[in-house]
């Protein structure tokens with residue numbers, strides 16, 4: 001085993017389907033050990049990009065290196081180092097959740113303990129149920145279990161928490177943080193901006209097949225520096241002011257009120273505000 005500074009390197013990636021360009025010149029580096037979230041509206045090219053990186057889809061042109069190899073020429077050893085959670089659920093109908101996880105464990109030289117993995121994804125109670133009777137969210141947990149059973153160095157998660165209830169999403173975030181803390185590199189796609197904010201070291205925004213921004217979630221766009229909104233409860237009701245100098249406004253208000261400012265909040269644009277502006281919504 002050898003260390004690579006970047007787990008994923010992509011240069012000039014293009015993917016054309018018969019009638020449409022799905023990926024239109026993407027350059028991307030995902031550093032070893034980071035959690036990277038790919039955001040973008042429906043049809044932006046996220047799944048296509050991720051499936052090319054997983055070696056499941058051929059590119060039209062461009063250079064791609066994943067854990068030091070071109071995924072188009074991946075071998076079994078490489079596949080053993082990569083975990084994949086696809087968008088579509090695998091169907092194992094008549095097998096129980098426990099049987100499926102035990103079965104998949106056999107494919108990996110250094111698999112995790114299947115029962116431990118079932119516990120980590122919160123399926124212990126359901127492990128003896130046939131997979132066809134699992135709920136949508138429970139099937140998704142099983143997908144995640146199969147993605148991590150081989151102790152991957154690099155884990156791909158395509159919309160991992162779609163269909164999860166809020167509690168299951170929080171549990172899943174804990175699982176991902178644990179994997180990241182143990183050094184697993186994670187590339188996930190998500191439509192949940194709170195998920196990207198909670199998990200990702202960096203986010204990339206794909207729009208129309210192009211990567212239009214890459215940054216830490218709290219710095220994306222003008223989040224760190226853009227105008228802040230200062231809100232408070234004035235004598236005539238709620239009041240607010242947009243400002244580049246929120247400290248000065250708060251100081252002025254504190255003087256006006258002679259101390260504590262009622263209902264004071266200072267907010268910057270949310271990740272969702274910035275993201276929607278970037279993809280051309282909410283102008």
Ligand SMILES: Nc1ncnc2c1ncn2[C@@H]1O[C@H](COP(=O)(O)OP(=O)(O)OP(=O)(O)O)[C@@H](O)[C@H]1O
Nearest residue numbers: 017018020022040041042043044045046047048049
């Ligand atoms: N097998 C295919 N044949 C033809 N066109 C395809 C195929 N797969 C995807 N596309 C097209 O490529 C574009 C990108 O699709 P892709 O699934 O990569 O987007 P996405 O960002 O993952 O979307 P979503 O958020 O809806 O999952 C879309 O216009 C889609 O219609």
